[in-house]
Amino acid sequence: MNLIQVIYGTNAIRIEEKAGQLAKEYLDEVDEFSLVSLNYRETSVESIIEEAQTLPFLSDRKAIILNDAFLLTGAKVKSDVEHNMDLFLDYIKNKNDDTLLIFKVFNEQLDKRKKITKLILKEGAVTEVKEMTEPEIKDFIRSQVEDEGMGIDEQALGMFLERTGISYGNVRSELGKLLLYADGRITESDVAEVVSVSMEQNIFQLTEHVLNGRKEAAVHLVRQLILQKNEPIQLLHLIISQFRLLYQVKLLANEGFAQDYIAKHLKVHPYRVKLALREARKHRQDKLEEKMVMCRNMDYKFKSSYLDRETLFELFILEI
Known part of the structure; x- marks a missing residue:
């Protein structure tokens, strides 16, 4: 050596x-x-x-x-x-x-x-x-599961990644909990019971709710995140970042660029681009622009208003 x-x-x-x-x-x-x-x-x-x-x-x-x-x-x-x-x-x-x-x-x-x-x-x-690709992280999970003499359903594996994202730290931490909890073969039910949803995935889900008009689900998720001691201003900035990613991905995809190029150009993990592409294709570019403007205006309100930020943020989620 x-x-x-x-x-x-x-x-x-x-x-x-x-x-x-x-x-x-x-x-x-x-x-x-x-x-x-x-x-x-x-x-x-x-x-x-x-x-x-x-x-x-x-x-x-x-x-x-x-x-x-x-x-x-x-x-x-x-x-x-x-x-x-x-x-x-x-x-x-x-x-x-x-x-x-x-x-x-x-x-x-x-x-x-x-x-x-x-x-x-x-x-x-x-x-x-390097950061693991989606196939590599899936192989890692399967390998860890097999080393414990267990198995995992493909649906459970997909659900697991939907909750953790592709972050190696999140995956390793949540997989440890899952392996201790499950008995023999890991199912979707096991994942639902034990695996926490990462902040990145929560924000992605929140923007999905907003874009698809699921206001009740969006408010419910916001209340959960605030109960977990997340500051409204922090959540707003994460939402702004997610909308920006959706907009950029939509723009580049419309220009004919492939997923791998978009990920490299934006310096974003390909898995995040894959999810963003899946959602961005459902919406017009001007709709994404409109949401970004609303986010920017709310950011200004946060910095200039004396109203309670939790209430302000919840109203914003209902309006956007």
Whole structure:
């Protein structure tokens, strides 16, 4: 295994899992002496190198996970310490210890113009952790279910994703609850009983209710979200964002662009675009524009009115 490993992407949970997997593969046994976790924001280069060159206690091998390694990105980040990059460059170039050094980078891309990035790309191994596609997340769910000696109905799998969305963190968390609850084979009834609806999916459902004139269902959902301690202004901004996505997707689809291109162009997960396309096709472009204007006007009212925001928001849902 290459002793310099870089893992980067925007999915923090999957990056954490990949780092743990690499460390476990390299070390005979993982313990507090053989695996050290450091934060680059708080740890000087001198301390990182010293730790890497210090022999582990009661172990033949050592691994260091360097969290938040923003040195490989173009991000301007305030650090608690001064970093001696020349010293780090020299260490990487002449690394002669047996310590596995894992850089965790929470960014969608590396800055390949930097000397340190160029050197590490040359000397080390780089893994990009991407967001899972819909087929990949479905395969992950099936695999986890099978590992528990269980099964899942396709209808239940579809309903599960409708509630969680495609977020890996949501999926993993809700799947854990479901596996503990279900007995043998997971059904739609199990999903309905246990799996929480994510905020993203709630907002998507709310905009669906609004666009299709289901005012009673929309108000009921709004009241539920407010009972869950969500602020009306926050909900309004999420609705504005969803209407904007529907409008943009409608516009690009009318121009003849495919789903994958739209997702890449808007920098939105393809699953969200798939759902947005499904809904946007039902409505005229001018109707979506009208809803966006109403949202903008309500945003102004929120900022200028002294009326109770919960009441104001509920009235808005009835009007829109």
